Amino acid sequence: MNSLELTLAAVTFRQANRVPVMPQVFGHAATFAGAALEDYIKDGEVLASCQLTAQKYYGYDVVFSVMDVNVETEAIGSVLKYNRNDYATIERYALSVKDDFDRLELPDPEKAGRMPQMLKALKIMKRYLNNTVPIIGCVLGPMTLATQLLGMEEALFLAVDHPERFMQLLDYTTNVLIRFGTTQLKAGAHLPVVFEPSASPAVVPHQFFREFELPQLTKLFTALKKAGAVFNWLHIAGPTQPILPYYQQIGVDIANIDYYVSANEAIQLLGDVCVSGNIKPLDFVETSAAEIEKISKKLIDDFETRGGLILSSGCEIPPEAKAENIAALVGAVQ
Amino acid sequence: MNDLLLRDFVTHLLEGDCSQAVKEAERLISSGYTAEQLVRNGIEPAAETLNEKCTSVQFNLLEIMLFGRAATEVMKVLYPGGSAVDSNKGTLLLATMEGDVHDLGKNITKMVLTCKGYRIIDCGKNCCISQLIDMAVKENPFAVGVSGLISSVVPKVRQIRQAMDEQGLSQVKIIAGGGTLKQLTPEQLNVDFVAETAFDVDRFLIEILGGENK
Numbered sequence: 163m164n165s166l167e168l169t170l171a172a173v174t175f176r177q178a179n180r181v182p183v184m185p186q187v188f189g190h191a192a193t194f195a196g197a198a199l200e201d202y203i204k205d206g207e208v209l210a211s212c213q214l215t216a217q218k219y220y221g222y223d224v225v226f227s228v229m230d231v232n233v234e235t236e237a238i239g240s241v242l243k244y245n246r247n248d249y250a251t252i253e254r255y256a257l258s259v260k261d262d263f264d265r266l267e268l269p270d271p272e273k274a275g276r277m278p279q280m281l282k283a284l285k286i287m288k289r290y291l292n293n294t295v296p297i298i299g300c301v302l303g304p305m306t307l308a309t310q311l312l313g314m315e316e317a318l319f320l321a322v323d324h325p326e327r328f329m330q331l332l333d334y335t336t337n338v339l340i341r342f343g344t345t346q347l348k349a350g351a352h353l354p355v356v357f358e359p360s361a362s363p364a365v366v367p368h369q370f371f372r373e374f375e376l377p378q379l380t381k382l383f384t385a386l387k388k389a390g391a392v393f394n395w396l397h398i399a400g401p402t403q404p405i406l407p408y409y410q411q412i413g414v415d416i417a418n419i420d421y422y423v424s425a426n427e428a429i430q431l432l433g434d435v436c437v438s439g440n441i442k443p444l445d446f447v448e449t450s451a452a453e454i455e456k457i458s459k460k461l462i463d464d465f466e467t468r469g470g471l472i473l474s475s476g477c478e479i480p481p482e483a484k485a486e487n488i489a490a491l492v493g494a495v496q
Numbered sequence: 497m498n499d500l501l502l503r504d505f506v507t508h509l510l511e512g513d514c515s516q517a518v519k520e521a522e523r524l525i526s527s528g529y530t531a532e533q534l535v536r537n538g539i540e541p542a543a544e545t546l547n548e549k550c551t552s553v554q555f556n557l558l559e560i561m562l563f564g565r566a567a568t569e570v571m572k573v574l575y576p577g578g579s580a581v582d583s584n585k586g587t588l589l590l591a592t593m594e595g596d597v598h599d600l601g602k603n604i605t606k607m608v609l610t611c612k613g614y615r616i617i618d619c620g621k622n623c624c625i626s627q628l629i630d631m632a633v634k635e636n637p638f639a640v641g642v643s644g645l646i647s648s649v650v651p652k653v654r655q656i657r658q659a660m661d662e663q664g665l666s667q668v669k670i671i672a673g674g675g676t677l678k679q680l681t682p683e684q685l686n687v688d689f690v691a692e693t694a695f696d697v698d699r700f701l702i703e704i705l706g707g708e709n710k
């Protein structure tokens with residue numbers, strides 16, 4: 163079975179000859195291939211070539227066209243500060259709480275900011291991989307884009323002080339993401355992972371998630387499926403236990419689980435949703451290959467009877483991770 | 497100390513109701529309370545209530561942020577000149593290190609320690625070591641607190657001690673906090689203390705102030 167077939171089997175809880183393994187290698191692909199992080203997040207060709215190099219070397223079951231959490235906000239007008247070997251940071255936010263959210267235009271993915279470069283990376287990888295390995299694009303979640311447009315604190319205070327205006331902003335961000343995600347699918351992604359750290363219970367209570375976020379995510383995932391996403395993959399880091407029970411109703415097929423959530427909790431709270439996770443990202447820098455192998459094998463054992471596991475890290479593997487630790491994760495599924 | 501007449505004030509603070517908290521503070525001042533009484537018997541006990549919640553599973557960031565906003569607005573009314581510093585305490589620098597944009601934890605720490613009477617200099621997020629050292633030379637803090645949520649800042653945190661020593665700042669304690677740094681020990685980070693939360697650091701600060709500055 164090739165990587166795509168293994169993934170399909172895992173998501174639909176069918177038997178396969180092994181568990182698929184998808185370490186979240188984003189910026190690490192640049193470090194690994196000797197490219198500057200700045201070039202990697204700006205140039206689709208560099209991104210694709212680093213992703214393909216890393217995938218070929220480690221032999222895992224995925225490639226990602228993921229730049230950073232600033233692609234959409236930059237396309238809408240935020241000003242970034244680029245660093246040669248670190249992720250970029252936002253220097254000026256595109257919006258302020260006083261703006262009229264009704265008048266905002268949707269950015270055109272073919273033209274705005276780095277969006278076209280992300281599409282380019284997808285096209286290159288599609289040509290090269292010939293439908294054997296899942297090609298994963300990326301959009302932010304509606305909440306994270308809102309916080310990346312206003313700043314985290316401004317956005318949260320807006321939600322409390324003027325919930326109806328915050329909803330209006332979420333309506334806008336969801337539409338931005340539907341358009342960007344749909345274009346990624348056309349460019350060759352099997353699906354865009356929806357990256358939504360700001361909706362984590364580490365940041366907002368689960369009631370907030372239920373009231374503000376759930377309707378928007380449902381709309382986003384319904385639209386992505388309709389546009390051809392093979393699966394819906396939701397990525398929320400941190401202690402997500404209180405919100406996992408909502409995932410099935412939102413239309414999530416793959417749930418990212420961070421190391422804060424145990425295998426047992428995930429199994430109990432998620433129903434029939436495939437799990438991707440949950441090795442601690444810092445372990446790829448700080449511990450040994452033997453340790454990674456041990457915890458990976460334990461995780462595979464924990465899911466043995468239930469099935470529905472994609473072996474992965476709980477979140478992004480840090481760019482400076484040790485190569486032998488990633489290799490150990492990949493080795494554990496054999 | 498539990499002052500019943502401050503009960504409404506504490507409730508407004510805990511509910512994060514900015515305008516009511518400010519109104520109540522103004523009313524209390526005009527009825528004879530001093531700013532210091534409102535801090536000691538109003539803001540501090542309110543922060544203490546959140547402290548208890550913070551260690552439990554019910555930790556609610558939004559609640560703390562709203563309290564922080566209300567407390568900050570009240571402080572502006574109580575100290576229009578901008579100073580509420582307890583002279584027995586002292587100055588502390590706070591920073592989120594270069595390459596890291598996660599600053600919610602640092603901002604909460606700033607708010608909690610300001611409420612406890614420390615003078616806080618906020619070096620912001622994405623702060624490099626040289627900026628931190630320049631600020632330490634200028635402000636003469638008794639401790640520097642760094643927050644880190646992504647692992648790429650770990651090597652930078654490890655360098656701070658030496659960079660400070662080279663500038664004759666060996667007496668300045670270094671405290672680390674935040675999601676990633678708190679997974680490591682003081683020895684691994686080459687710092688004096690690793691804080692679990694924004695609240696538990698106060699005990700360490702009192703200890704060093706008591707031990708060395710008295």
Ligand code: B12
Nearest residue numbers: 364400477597598599601641643646647673674675693694
């Ligand atoms: C919200 C969030 C974001 C927001 C941050 C917004 C903001 N303004 O802060 C956004 C969307 C911008 C974001 C971006 C990214 N994120 Co993020 N994010 C999170 C998330 C979900 C929550 C973090 C948070 O705010 N927690 C709440 C605060 C209050 O907790 P805290 O900081 O620990 O603070 C408490 C204490 O530690 C203490 N404290 C904190 N600092 C200090 C300092 C001192 C001196 C003291 C005494 C105490 C103290 O006070 C607080 C109260 O007690 C975490 C996952 C998680 N941990 O749950 C990931 C996480 C931190 N992110 C992660 C990553 C990888 C990223 C990105 C790199 C993603 C990407 N690939 O582009 C980017 C970062 C870019 C960059 N250059 O930094 C990883 C880091 C992994 C690692 N070890 O390196 C995490 C851990 C997810 C994971 N499990 O892997 N993220």
